[in-house]
Amino acid sequence: MTETMPLEKPVTDKPLDRIIDALRDDMTAVDSILTDQLNSSTALIPQVAAHLIAAGGKRVRPLLTLASARLCDYEGDHAVRLAAAVEFIHTATLLHDDVVDGSATRRGKPAANRLYGNKPTILVGDFLFSRAFQLMVETGSVDVLRILSKASAIIAEGEVMQLATANNLATTEADHLAVIRAKTAALFAAATEVSGSLSGVGAEKTEALRVYGDCLGIAFQLADDALDYAGDAGTTGKELGDDFREGKVTAPILIAYAAARDDEERAFWKRVIEKNDQQDGDLDHAMTLIRRDNAVERTLDDARRYGAQAKAALDIFPASPLRDDLQGLVDYVVDRDR
């Protein structure tokens, strides 16, 4: 009777909350490491870093490292160090991003570059990046260092790639996917892969964890792209059309641009995105075109396709509540409303 079984598990309510709950002690340990490692005789360092780290954020990446380690029955105390290292790398990239993008806010607070200036923001990013490597060194595992140093190089490459695609409608969907994969998915993939490596669970399961992180990261970022044109301003942290106002080339824009029916529509997209020359009513017009061509839904379809691959990758692990929740997390990430 397998054909009557649902192909997809139903979207669980709060797999993220259940994972957080299962790993509460470990996450507390990670938070302690983050705080301890910010210690410096130079007061500005903990100030700038804590501003961002204390602002919270979802801590998805360190959670993925811890959950992957648990899935591999890892019982040592290095997973919390790696989770902290992953969060430091993520924080370092956010600090540098905020300088590169001239961001005004981050996590609902003024961005570090606005509060402290670009100089400390760049340098504290460098500091966190170095601290991340010091934490990895403490695990004594060269493989872990290999995985995360490679991911870091790929992230930086992705950021540089994005400079070239940012306001460029000649970006292909494949280009955009390459940027997403490098900028976002590389760290997700490394965050899960390192736990497989650390646990010594074998090449096949380690690779499965890497694929899970990679596909989850892609799904996460595509959903993020979609959210900017789909979110309900009441419930989302992100304001509707933030990406639009920056002229960001994201998946819904590429889909809508490819579906443009005449030169007038193409000229509209070029003006608002490539020239970033926007007037009152442009966002409304863009939303009309995006809805007509189902660009948000098609972006989410892509996200779900990658999500399905993420879920399938974990099938190699024995069934367990944690595995179910990591698979449920995929649906949560794609269908979240913020």
Add this chain to the structure above:
Amino acid sequence: MTETMPLEKPVTDKPLDRIIDALRDDMTAVDSILTDQLNSSTALIPQVAAHLIAAGGKRVRPLLTLASARLCDYEGDHAVRLAAAVEFIHTATLLHDDVVDGSATRRGKPAANRLYGNKPTILVGDFLFSRAFQLMVETGSVDVLRILSKASAIIAEGEVMQLATANNLATTEADHLAVIRAKTAALFAAATEVSGSLSGVGAEKTEALRVYGDCLGIAFQLADDALDYAGDAGTTGKELGDDFREGKVTAPILIAYAAARDDEERAFWKRVIEKNDQQDGDLDHAMTLIRRDNAVERTLDDARRYGAQAKAALDIFPASPLRDDLQGLVDYVVDRDR
């Protein structure tokens, strides 16, 4: 008859050239690695990085790594990787420095930030930093990674410290030394220490190499501070008074400020350095005060004192032409005219 021996070796003409000559093949291998590792599908990365790396620079740091490895009779092929990693870390810090300082030129060419903008300059710095760690991973040595990740964190701390001391005459000489040690000497010390570690030459000799690099780095930076007020505009790459125009708090300035004879002199230094409010004739007046108080010579005396410690550290190694040249390099670094 030891008492008739000169306490210091005479300043050799070109110990640096002789070291370069002895390590020519290794340095060629390092250059190949630098070029290979810049390969990226993202064209902007080799462009921005090569702009700086091809501009040359003295390559002192990778040379120190190679020379230290040779001094330890290391015969493997990892030293060239580490030398390249050290140069990448140095290049990454220069790129970020140029953004932080808004530099106009570097190594006689327009600075990368001016040619390519701040964004690629920050991100390519991040990329080089990651590549450096990937190169270290190839050596398979966690100790090497420990030494260089720690140095990287210290460098970033030093840069942040410097933001606080930059135009601040309340900086003590000890504060300034701490900045110099972190910003400059930490990488020199790591560059020499890693070779001891890699060679397995034992804790005592590895520590001796670290002390050599640390003291040489301090001497190097103090000499650099001095050069800005002593250099002959004809022969120096650096223009006389560059530091002065930026209101940089360096060793000669701190010595002259401490020696100020009245409130008027103190007010002068506060105006030109702390407020960075300078008029025609201010540099001449500053030079008069600096000369009256022997601030350049006293800075160079300090440099020589650290230099002597650097030389003494190497006495633990058997006498050899290379050891002599590494000791001679100290005098060259202190008494160079550019």
